[in-house]
Amino acid sequence: MFKKVKLIVLGLALAAVQEPVLAQKATTQTKLVEKVTRKGSELVIPYEKYVLPNGLTVVVHEDHSDPIVHVDVTYHVGSAREEVGKSGFAHFFEHMMFQGSDHVGDDEHFKIVSEAGGTLNGSTNRDRTNYYETLPANQLETALWLEADRMGFLLDAVTQKKFENQRSTVKNERGQNYDNRPYGLVSEKVAQALYPYGHPYSWTTIGYLEDLNRGTLDDLKNFFLRWYGPNNATLTVGGDVTPQQVLKLAEKYFGSIPRGPEVKNMKLPAPTLTQDRYISYEDNIRFPLLQLTYASVPAYHPDEVALDCLAEILGQGKTSILYKNLIKTQKATSASASNYTSELAGQFSLSIMPFPGQSLADMEKAVREAFTEFEKTGVSDDALTRYKSSAEANAIYDLSSVAGKVAQLAAYQTYLGTPNQLPRELKKIQSLTKADVMRVYNQYIKGKHAVVLSVVPKGKADAVAKADNFKVDPTGYKAPKDEYEGLKYVKAKDNFDRSKRPASGPNPVVKVPPFWTDKIANGIKVIGTKNEEIPTVTLYFTLKGGHRLEAKDPTKAGIASLTAAMLNEASEKYTAEEISSQLDKLGSSISFGSDADEMTVSVQSLVKNLDATLALLEERMLHPRFDQTDFDRLKKQRLEAIANQSTQPTVVANNVYNKLLYGEGNIMAVPVIGTTSSVQNITLADVKKFYQDNFSPSVTNLVIVGDTEQKKILPKLAFLNKWVPKPVEIPTQATNAGIDKTKIFLIDKEKAAQSEIRIGYIALPYDATGEYYKARIMNYLLGGAFSSRINMNLREDKGFTYGARSAFSGTEYAGPFTASAGVRSNASDSSVVEFMKEIKRMRDEGVTDAELAFVKSAMGQSEARSYETPIQKAAFLNNILRYDLDKDYVTKQNQILQNITKAEINALAKKYLPYEKMNILLVGDKAAIKPGLEKLGYEIVELDTEGNILKQTSAIPESTKQVNLPMEDTKRKKKKSKNTEKTGPAVIRTF
Template structure:
């Protein structure tokens, strides 16, 4: 298949200007040159150079001077799979500990330095690796290398008993928020217990079993770090705008003295094996019963991996698949899908369906349909179009992943860590291109047909009769902690330096901000098109914004805008839903339509070589929707079932209740975008057709375009937009909104909730780019706008009450709000409310400090360097300019305002905007355990229901 060959060649040519320089004969002492691909020899490549220090640290450099930023990634080849049986969760725990300071970096200083540099940072852990990364303006790179080196070589002095306990509480909060308090949150960890025998590296969850983390000690943690976090088990990857020689000298300076850690060998591949089907049942607080089948397969980069990936896409990867046709299209399931997730040691072929309880609630019946679908696939086989769509989708996804430096660095780091070769793009393209229909059928017969699986049923409480079968698997008993030996104390190595590591490296000269150059055209019918050229990848992004959204609908028709948008993804006059999806898949393009509070958006993403064909499909979708009754009934049922599903999510309940409290149930802005069971049940197909006529008018439309082709060429392809007729729709008048006088606590009961959701705030200012709304955001930044803000440091880092707490202003064209909030441990709900109010009161009374003002100024102004890198970022920037009629230089005007606004003006704003007498408090949690402590705070507590 050669569909993408010209495209990939264009991509290689586009990237060659960003390629690394040829290897220099002179390298800093202690650096070994290991190879490069500076001039693209393949169709598609990421230019890089690879080096190694004497201590074993692998260094990969990728130069890209298109934006004044750098992305740095340190990947350690250690994840939960390296943990010992009975001592789970340590790898993930270090994701937290590595941000808590080191010998020369104070507690919270890592976040402070990165944030005030205008950068972003994070860390992630999976079963096979842990990575830490920062994206910062290019002049901050030396500082980032100093930070990463300090926690690689000097972390252990900061691993104290107190820090250990605080982060242990934070991890428990993370589990509560992301696992225990989420519908279906425990699915994967239970499936993996059944799929892998006890002791297999994948038999425990990445976050760990909390009882095992409780049994761990500081010495255990320190020993785990000493074993796995040495430079010889790490890859440092840097991409962006930097000087190669200078970077290598910095790397040697900061990382070179760190001693090599213990030798690390590759873990043996360990695909799962099942001798029988294993059935499990989980009772969870869900509305939609779920069935999940997991078949063991191979491991990452096995010769059959590519064919299995394509098999998953063909069998259940979209609206043209057998899975979709037999389950979702037939109305038996609200969602269904197939995937083939792969990890270093093992892969799994997974199939799932969320049952429609109104039509087929019993998962045994759903399992029958799934197995019939598998048999149907075997009978039908793989068609030429099946293979084409799957292969094109893979190649398009690869190219879109190269739009950011972070995407390229992540790819280089992943491939180097696991396979010893940073750039495997061309190899991967060939792997998937060379898969034949016979290959797909071969892996189907080998790994799926007649093979055993773990079959998981998730059912509502007390409804085990809906499960696919009685459980045939019992999870093994936890490891007795008394049988585990605790680690001996680890003495940190003495590292000899020729410089003072306690000194924070200075920033380099400020980089020149590259705000996208733009052009504006107004079509004959008044539609404005704003665009810019982006040459890094041969792709085009088009965003059509239609003013209106839910704002056009009365409150008793909440959900109509979203239902109409969903219907626009269905059949047209001349194409079925499946035919449209098939044509898009063959192009590697996407057209998505979504509704928001004030707008309906049409997003188009395509490879530029397929732009003409994609735009033809866009016109079909925009102007010729069929609105067939059978599509309407299915889509409406899916939206209703989704609402019943969301009713089990505390965060959704809190968001919905909050909108009603602030804006009122009689206002469209006080209703959820998805509507309510009452409003959506009453919606008709005629109302959808009416809303389409009201919303999809040329007078409502504005367009943003980002492409690698020039303005003239692109506009010639968009000239059909000039024929779009219709005047702008008028917004109805908003009804009177409720009072938010307080403080008063509204309590919504969520029985058995592991965490409570807290929201504190009021209605606020609409959006402006340079006025009081913008200034209020600056004021809030040290209070709750950054990770190391007062609120987050208090509730997360000092108290261990939550996984994260924030506050902020949000504003649209006519309404806005201020909200401070978090999900907190249920047992500290009242204490958390008290801390929130205390921080806000203290900030209002005393204001921010001079140090906080300097921090805000540095952080917000320097972060502009990161805002315009990808086509998507450019499109959002242009969209904001267009929507609010902003001057082209508003970013520079904001920068000048930030640097001149006085401490006194910001503190006056704090006193005005943080007045608690104008605020209300919402708590969603288990009433039986949290009501009495909330009443004890001394505020009026009112019950609330939706």
């Protein structure tokens, strides 16, 4: 399912649906097809659209606010174009597009973009696949050269070895994000039951393992020839460019690529269910899940907006019916509704996780009672206003980055044939009525049948809402016609040498945002910068302390986080629901949080609604109600969340890893949300006292970024002077646990498809221009870059993982160096070998001349991407205040980077990579992985999920070791790799 853009503007001069400037069609030359410009304060994305003679659509958005360019190539092919028995192929093919082409070496695509200071990725959903880069603007030609080469010159560079390697990577991805993740198979099970057998949405984009195993190299080549022609693609470029500049380069690099076979849009009827289809499966979870899914409408359907509004009323936020009936009453830990749409169909879903003591049958009854309640109460004026106003803010925030604008233009063009859809979406939402919402409820939900999925803990099959009554039936399925017969590979013929990488233009001038500083009388330090690109203001408060304050009384660990949660509830004047309603109507947000070192307050507002938003901020910050009912509910949710952590391998690994590093008696060894015993000890009186003692302006920094000036914003913050300062003592850091020698710590997660690995020790505190910064330069090559040694080895060379990495993560306090990955279970011991080998090789051998040049170029040029969005600007300014940095610290960092020598980096590796004194933690299936780990020669300590010792095994004597670590490096092909990014069931990204 692709991500919808939910948009509205109220109170702005609205963009009418513009008629594009049209040009005559041409078959032999490129001509302008559409041109859209902004008039006044319209909310519209200006662009020019061209079509090349080979069918490639080119869309250009000119934006000179930052010296960057974003390039997106979207192919109108996703998993919906796959065949039965060959699921997952569109996404698998996306991986192959990063493995080199005729004029670009193996995995060099990523290396070139990274070295140029850029970032890149690719993603696949049901309906399209896209590839994109964000780079300094002088690298535009390089980006287009790279994208054109894989569009027109891929297949001769594809080998069986690359094919098998990426097949392994995709299988690891499925294991990490689906099979080994709680509730990871929900989307797959629902798709199988909602859509008829053979329907292109009846499988998920990741595909089935057996289908991935079945695919051949010829299948891959045919897939490319059928769907990857320029006439099935849109090239969208936005940023510090001109349309003429982009068009000239597009014609040069893409113009000679031959058209592919014609691609026709698909259109299928909505699925129909003759009865409710009950399905279920068992999972390694604590909370059972109930999900009801109804067939809705495709994206951009006239009824989509009304269904979105209906979902908000039923199950989104504190004003929704499900929140009021189930969460507020402590019957469920979560309850939500959503309307997902894709090109061919949509799904309206309601999902509930009940607290223990509530059955899934009870939850199904509660959902149906919520429908009845909605029928009686209908759609209020407030509900309609909330939906429209919050969408206004979404529309504006989506325009904060050139990548966001390009993504919208590309999606609109791909699905609708015109990039100029934003004004139409605005108009649809503005014209939405209460009657529209009731009509779609009656048409698509009331009395209609649903897929009712129960996910229950293993061994509790009888806990389902109702016995299964549905099985997939292939009867009557007829395979579509063969799309792949007679395809031929024809390469472009050029009058220039494609093997020659384009030269970069002059490096863009990167300007650190100018900023001002001030101090409020009660001690709050303020830093701000003006950002006129969008009419919004962001405020970010940080209060020193957070989890570290709990060292004063560790028996109540988690109180900082629980206090922040309470501040998100009622104030003295308003209930939490009333505040939520007012914020939605303003299109604003206010949220409190807490982490290891700080409590935070984040505020976002449209400029026009800033005064009203600040009035609500004053209520929440300075006048919290601290209601006993709210506290009881949040405490119950917190205790259940802590208990649920034992089912999540990633969380178990992180928590126990911290316990090993920091040791008993150190508050950092305790999770930020606390433990069962510590949270049980916390009372409402404790929360009130923690707030009174520690929530103080004396330890507060405030960052302001937005379309405002110092002299305008500070008077609006006068209410903060009512905040009385008090001294807050931050406890000194306790001694960290020592590591006498490297050991393996093993936690059993029975039948786990993957093992989570953490390797490291306590290293360095943050220092912007000292050894911490220099160590990060060294680590960029070891495990910080997508093309780092660790990721290249474990992912690209060995196929053990979907992604591996390492990092230094210090703050004011010394933080850990950590190498980590989720690896397939049967490669657990081998992955430990490769991790330690790369750490040892970096320490003992250092870096090469080529690596030194690479890191200087990559980290140096990436600064052009550092200050584009309000969030990026706020992070930059927050660092200055938090660490008391010089105003020119970025300049100093650049000087350090450009002047650092191989000898310095090698010395840092010797100093900060003590491979003989690191903890190695694995969370995986002990029965499967322990025999291999025992052969590595390390002492093995078995732990439970809370880090308590269960069993300790001495190291195998040297004479019997089969693998003597650390191993000497073996010769291997030098390749560059991609890294990982979290994925969901709808869109799968490559890295």
